Amino acid sequence: xxxxxxxxxxxxxxxxxxxxxxxxxxPRLIRxxxxxxxxxxGNLRLGTTEGALYATQIKQSLEATDLNLVxxxxxxxxxxxxxxxxxxxxxxxxxxxxxxNNISKLPRCGRVVIVGQQPSHIxxxxxxxxxxxxxxxxxxxxxxxxxxxxTANLVYLNGFGHxxxxxxxxxxxSAGCAFTNGQVFSLTTPVSKLATNLSxxxxxxxxxxxxxxxxxxxxxxxxxxxxxxxxxxxxxDVPQAxxxxxxxxxxxxxxxxxxxxxxxxxxxxxxxxxxxxxxKLQGIVHNAGITRDKMLSRMTQQQWQLLVDINIGxxxxxxxxxxxxxxxxxxxxxxxxxxxxxxxGNLGQSNYAYSKSAVIGMVESxxxxxxxxxxxxxxxxxxxxxxxxxxxxxxxxxxxxxxxxSLSQGGLPQDVAEVVAFYLSPQASGxxxxxxxxxxQNIMGA
Ligand code: NAD
Numbered sequence: 414x415x416x417x418x419x420x421x422x423x424x425x426x427x428x429x430x431x432x433x434x435x436x437x438x439x440p441r442l443i444r445x446x447x448x449x450x451x452x453x454x455g456n457l458r459l460g461t462t463e464g465a466l467y468a469t470q471i472k473q474s475l476e477a478t479d480l481n482l483v484x485x486x487x488x489x490x491x492x493x494x495x496x497x498x499x500x501x502x503x504x505x506x507x508x509x510x511x512x513x514n515n516i517s518k519l520p521r522c523g524r525v526v527i528v529g530q531q532p533s534h535i536x537x538x539x540x541x542x543x544x545x546x547x548x549x550x551x552x553x554x555x556x557x558x559x560x561x562x563x564t565a566n567l568v569y570l571n572g573f574g575h576x577x578x579x580x581x582x583x584x585x586x587s588a589g590c591a592f593t594n595g596q597v598f599s600l601t602t603p604v605s606k607l608a609t610n611l612s613x614x615x616x617x618x619x620x621x622x623x624x625x626x627x628x629x630x631x632x633x634x635x636x637x638x639x640x641x642x643x644x645x646x647x648x649x650d651v652p653q654a655x656x657x658x659x660x661x662x663x664x665x666x667x668x669x670x671x672x673x674x675x676x677x678x679x680x681x682x683x684x685x686x687x688x689x690x691x692x693k694l695q696g697i698v699h700n701a702g703i704t705r706d707k708m709l710s711r712m713t714q715q716q717w718q719l720l721v722d723i724n725i726g727x728x729x730x731x732x733x734x735x736x737x738x739x740x741x742x743x744x745x746x747x748x749x750x751x752x753x754x755x756x757x758g759n760l761g762q763s764n765y766a767y768s769k770s771a772v773i774g775m776v777e778s779x780x781x782x783x784x785x786x787x788x789x790x791x792x793x794x795x796x797x798x799x800x801x802x803x804x805x806x807x808x809x810x811x812x813x814x815x816x817x818x819s820l821s822q823g824g825l826p827q828d829v830a831e832v833v834a835f836y837l838s839p840q841a842s843g844x845x846x847x848x849x850x851x852x853x854q855n856i857m858g859a
Contacts, residue, residue: 419822439821440562442591443522451613453478456490460511464498467528474579491524501539525565526585527551534571555595555854559819564594577604577843589831592824595854602784604843616838618643621692625674626701628654630800634826638834640665674701674727680734696746696837699728706761717764724768746837749776749792757857773848780846789845791836796852797823818853
């Protein structure tokens with residue numbers, strides 16, 4: 414569903430009316446060009462503090478791009494700051510100085526990235542406190558620059574993760590990061606060696622990826638974005654959606670598998686379908702999900718149980734089945750789709766919030782054992798995304814829901830898909846156990 418207010422607020426007449434009335438001004442966001450994705454160009458200013466650890470890796474990570482590292486004199490540039498050397502709160506003044514002097518240079522839909530050290534991996538208390546402060550800083554900065562359609566995010570390294578730094582840096586500086594704002598990406602798993610022949614343009618070339626709930630909405634966008642990145646998608650959806658699913662998959666050169674994921678034989682049918690295809694299974698994206706909103710006192714047991722079965726129960730069974738095979742092993746990826754409702758809770762959504770919080774629990778509890786097998790498990794937590802699910806929300810609540818974020822608008826399914834494609838890419842092997850909100854920094858659960 415299109416956001417008519419956004420169109421109006423960006424029209425010639427609308428601009429002056431929203432200004433006079435002091436109404437929200439949602440900026441038009443710049444997203445990936447489907448024909449030329451992951452292309453990085455423009456000016457980038459790198460700032461560091463004394464004792465910064467990663468400046469060399471940051472430069473190396475961006476070598477194969479068309480980004481120009483520029484000096485103080487440049488008037489328009491994205492900003493990246495290596496804050497890893499901030500050892501105590503007094504030294505944080507260097508953070509203040511860099512952004513105080515440079516933030517006005519950020520272009521429309523510009524990008525800010527800060528690189529820091531994971532506080533829980535720092536022995537020195539002063540240093541850990543100084544690094545933890547970066548979270549509050551980036552979230553506030555993200556709110557300030559959201560008006561320009563710009564985003565700001567933080568990457569935490571845990572001392573050994575810098576070989577995997579290129580993947581999050583490139584993603585966070587790209588147009589794919591249009592609606593991911595004020596988030597922390599953590600490099601948690603050691604990346605000892607990355608294959609040198611990996612393609613940044615089509616990172617999933619020749620790989621197989623399962624996407625559930627692929628016939629429409631966010632799952633459809635995921636299938637499109639993953640196909641763009643070279644993957645062969647096995648799209649799964651309920652038998653009632655078979656025609657739509659087949660249409661989508663035939664357009665994308667994927668495989669349509671009409672299947673209710675809660676069926677007893679669903680895990681085995683999925684494994685059989687993957688085994689029949691050429692290409693290594695790169696990962697599974699557990700996107701299928703439903704809502705059954707009701708106040709708890711009026712919610713039927715069936716509304717609770719059906720939702721929990723689809724949104725988390727079936728996912729656990731499918732994971733167990735795949736992990737008991739060698740099909741999803743070294744280099745494999747599991748991606749969950751949570752929700753900001755699972756972080757903040759939401760009125761009338763106790764069943765949904767339970768299931769989405771459980772998806773977060775799945776990621777947190779499985780990340781260590783997955784890491785031992787060279788697998789990563791991560792989740793996205795979408796906010797207000799323009800799909801059939803949110804089109805069903807009453808008009809006034811929908812308008813309100815859209816504006817409650819730093820970017821004053823709902824996201825598009827593609828915005829969620831871009832983060833999922835990043836998680837699935839072979840380059841992101843150090844990113845494990847992350848929960849990233851794709852919500853434009855919605856105030857819910859911020
Ligand atoms: P949607 O309703 O448009 O699409 C969901 C798809 O899942 C549908 O095609 C549906 O047929 C399929 N599905 C449902 N039950 C299934 C089952 N048992 N077996 C197989 N397929 C099944 O929803 P969407 O908005 O695209 O949401 C996708 C995911 O994102 C969901 O997990 C949802 O909870 C989550 N999410 C969405 C939003 C949003 O704003 N739209 C926000 C937060 C989280």
